Amino acid sequence: MRAIVLDKPGSFRVAQVPDPVPGPGQIVVRVDACGICGTDLHIMDGEFPPTPYPITPGHEFAGTVAAVAGDVRMDLPVGARVAVDPSLYCGYCRRCRSGRDNLCENWAAIGDTVDGAFAEYVAVPAANAHRLPDGFDGQLAAMIEPLACAVHGLRRLGPIFGDSVVLTGAGTMGLLLLQLLVHAGAGPVTVVDRVDGRLAVARKLGAAQTASGLGDLDGERFEVAVDATGVPSVVDGVAALLDRGGRLLIFGVTPAEATMSLSPFRVYNDEITVTGSMAILRSFAPAVELIGSGVIDPRPLLSEPLPLEEFGEALHRVRTGQGIKWHIRP
Amino acid sequence: MRAIVLDKPGSFRVAQVPDPVPGPGQIVVRVDACGICGTDLHIMDGEFPPTPYPITPGHEFAGTVAAVAGDVRMDLPVGARVAVDPSLYCGYCRRCRSGRDNLCENWAAIGDTVDGAFAEYVAVPAANAHRLPDGFDGQLAAMIEPLACAVHGLRRLGPIFGDSVVLTGAGTMGLLLLQLLVHAGAGPVTVVDRVDGRLAVARKLGAAQTASGLGDLDGERFEVAVDATGVPSVVDGVAALLDRGGRLLIFGVTPAEATMSLSPFRVYNDEITVTGSMAILRSFAPAVELIGSGVIDPRPLLSEPLPLEEFGEALHRVRTGQGIKWHIRP
Amino acid sequence: MRAIVLDKPGSFRVAQVPDPVPGPGQIVVRVDACGICGTDLHIMDGEFPPTPYPITPGHEFAGTVAAVAGDVRMDLPVGARVAVDPSLYCGYCRRCRSGRDNLCENWAAIGDTVDGAFAEYVAVPAANAHRLPDGFDGQLAAMIEPLACAVHGLRRLGPIFGDSVVLTGAGTMGLLLLQLLVHAGAGPVTVVDRVDGRLAVARKLGAAQTASGLGDLDGERFEVAVDATGVPSVVDGVAALLDRGGRLLIFGVTPAEATMSLSPFRVYNDEITVTGSMAILRSFAPAVELIGSGVIDPRPLLSEPLPLEEFGEALHRVRTGQGIKWHIRP
């Protein structure tokens, strides 16, 4: 089959490699679409430490069951459509045993530590596959993975019914979080981004107000803040806008060495809460339903998928901020 | 009656003032004991901004009902023993209406914004009085108020069953928090303080391990951290000891201008939570029970109460770190 | 002024009574609209035990500030529009002190235990008044009170994100609960009622499926069930439709002597939860926002208000199931 192979950080090739066969408990999926996200760029650039090179990246994907190991008991016949949760965890470390699999001490993931879906076929544990109705659009299905991250983020935040919210970053994740916030009953949501086109999408998706910088919100206070930029100065800035009793969710991935400054007096006196959200935790199934039922509609975020051969061009478009979300259709 | 009066920051006098009379909905309490806490020092020093001078401070107190307004319907006969929740809130601001009275936008408190209990008598709303069994020790009863703050802190933290905890500061509040943590089912609690005598009390009250500085804990990680020093560098240091998924409660009151440094990457990647706890919120009644039943025993923290006339001496002992908790018996 | 007066159960008259004057902490509200609910029927029929006769009922109301006591510090000028939370509680009983004011041992309410709003004017504690924007429609504003009950119900239920729901009863409360469920992110909501017209409204308001009886749902299982009929056999029937891990909210008010049958084996084995919701608890302010922002739109439930003189006719229409919600405009 054809697959993207990264032999080492910095370069990739479209290679001819052996077709995968299903190991015990596995299925093989014919990839229909696989999204490109920030982590893929980091893997390309050698900035995602757990990566073992050579590797085929790609973790936001959906497709069709092509082969099934003999010991799989799930109802996953060849030809069934599936979205795949890329999370792999050990099940026996202290974090796994307390139900926080996403913080597993032996963390792994399809497309990050084992071969992923920028390829015609990928072998995955059957238990990671979520069956979709026949005819489910492949590119929509590939959006389930990022939505599952956003659903977990919302759970980490806790109830937001009626709360005023400021959300920074109207990229893929920001716009998914926005839809979830609106759908979960938030009060007015203010979205901040520096790209006008993205703010226009945000207004269409339910933002009560948009701004092109935190400075434009002078004087306003919010009960909830969510960062989806990953820019440290934005995290600092939005934390400052919290009202007494306010909560900040750090969803964006900032550089590891950056720091934010927090007033411990204010944390005490105003009972401010700062918390974070990392990847997926039992949030893949709800994401399947939210996209399946049309409650969350990722279509305003999508561009026409590109073939495997244009992987380089797709990376370029992501890096230069063209469009919002790009997919490869191998 | 005799009362401490602060005419302006920096000085006080033991004055003869008119006996208070109960206004509508009020009772007058004959003060049995009133504790001295950090806020009292700040009021003395002019560093507690909401204070209106002249004022009689004192908010950690208990006593005996001496007079009751005609419209009071609670079962509070003259002679009944009571502990008094000093919290006053408006009931109609946005915070009050969302159930967070302690963050009231029109916040006030007995002993902080209206005359308190370093006096023979004090007038208080009957609804703030919690009736105690006859014969309840007055000094123990005066410990209900600080315990109520600690109970609220524990609630802010959420479930801690089986979690490993590091607690910095073994003063009054730290030692009450320690007892609560142990009683609420925490895993092993490590207590850090620089005063050896306090660490000895901590071990007696259930600490699994004690240390005289965070440096001594090199390499250990904790699922929960609680600061009860109010020292910014300690808050910073203890935050660094959190394990993945960890939670930090900022209970100590740091200087308003201090900042702590937090890695937003770590908040995201390790799903760290930082939160704070301010005063009392529906935690006075549980504190009454905890001390009444003997589950929490503040006696190892107490010194012999001093009379009103030795208020200056008592302040001196607090400032010089003698004993742990000091009370005035007016 | 003119007011409805019930001298004793079973009869009422439109009477001329003295205008109310504001007591300490009170305002007087010129009533704009007051809804009729089941409790009013019970008060009429002598079946609401706490009622002291004679009484002027009416607790779902909004209006305009007409007079303000001198000691009121809230921003409530004469002419301001307000909706009024009818809940009165003591603030010092065990339930109040644990934050469950709605279960107050000394429970009281405007229109239930003291004179209410089927009258031109009504005196109420200022703290119970929630200010509305000028020009807020009076009949819409009178819907805030029932919505506040529904918001509390949803909170009692806990998170419902993505859960399949069956809701019995598409009267006023059922249709408000439906809108809240949809707005809070429930999965598909199935509504059951025996009145076709109400089911049509339910579909318009977001029901994924409707049925005219539980029997029509043969074989389906739901993760959440909410009863808003108050009919014991319906409560029993809907409890039987819960999936493993399911939760039932009993919102409807059944006769006091009725019983439902529950299998304790199933409660254990399937971890079923049954819980209830009573009136309003810190849910009035969110209800103000939900109706003010148009997120919840009660207009499909409303009929043209009737004047005080047609109170009898209005009661008749409620009893005979005409329309959905009826208001008096005094």
Added chain:
Amino acid sequence: MRAIVLDKPGSFRVAQVPDPVPGPGQIVVRVDACGICGTDLHIMDGEFPPTPYPITPGHEFAGTVAAVAGDVRMDLPVGARVAVDPSLYCGYCRRCRSGRDNLCENWAAIGDTVDGAFAEYVAVPAANAHRLPDGFDGQLAAMIEPLACAVHGLRRLGPIFGDSVVLTGAGTMGLLLLQLLVHAGAGPVTVVDRVDGRLAVARKLGAAQTASGLGDLDGERFEVAVDATGVPSVVDGVAALLDRGGRLLIFGVTPAEATMSLSPFRVYNDEITVTGSMAILRSFAPAVELIGSGVIDPRPLLSEPLPLEEFGEALHRVRTGQGIKWHIRP
């Protein structure tokens, strides 16, 4: 090896069977002690429907690692002491994917649906094994499984800090629940059982009050009730003792066909909650710590273990209510 074999309901034999070998991902455990519980009696009597005969029962056990499959990566060397969580679940059904593995639609368990630990050796998935310190007492370790059920029960109940509790049934599970309730900060716990000796143990373990029947508690009301008898009339009786706002946990396993009677009016008006707890859900690791640290001490419940050959005698003692908890030491 020697093992108990049930060829069909109603009879068992001590048989010589082949030693188990570890399948993929498995270890073999040399059984040190295995407790007898109610489910074992049901399996004996043919009253536990999922049982496939012939079977070797036994699910409350601990022992020593005797063999390890080549693909196991956990730190579980031969000779290590382990307690084993008997839960087996599919990981892909709707319940598993929402984090409620204990309600798995493809539920299975060691000793219930596959061969268990009334045998010299048992093969189990390595991920189910929890490593214990060397020298951990085997019979104490076999108590981790029932404690893990009790920990899950407490979590289902939610916060109980300071609440008054009534607990019915002072058998193994009741006495473990009692210790947990006390350790988690409950207010006074009243224990009801008809066996005096068990009430004496309850008092020793922290019960504030004991009674030999619910009738003896006339007039008292409780904020929390926990049933650990499994007797329907007791469940009914204890539900009646709940105060307003009260919560009932049904932990005992009643006959499948029994019903309890509940007033839906009371559930609404008093906001009563009824819920259940089934087996273990991420509560095994905390149970390891609670017994390891000595916080929970099951020793007052234990009798001297009997050898495999006296399995019949052990069953007899359980059925006739001798002692509290019996173990087989194969």
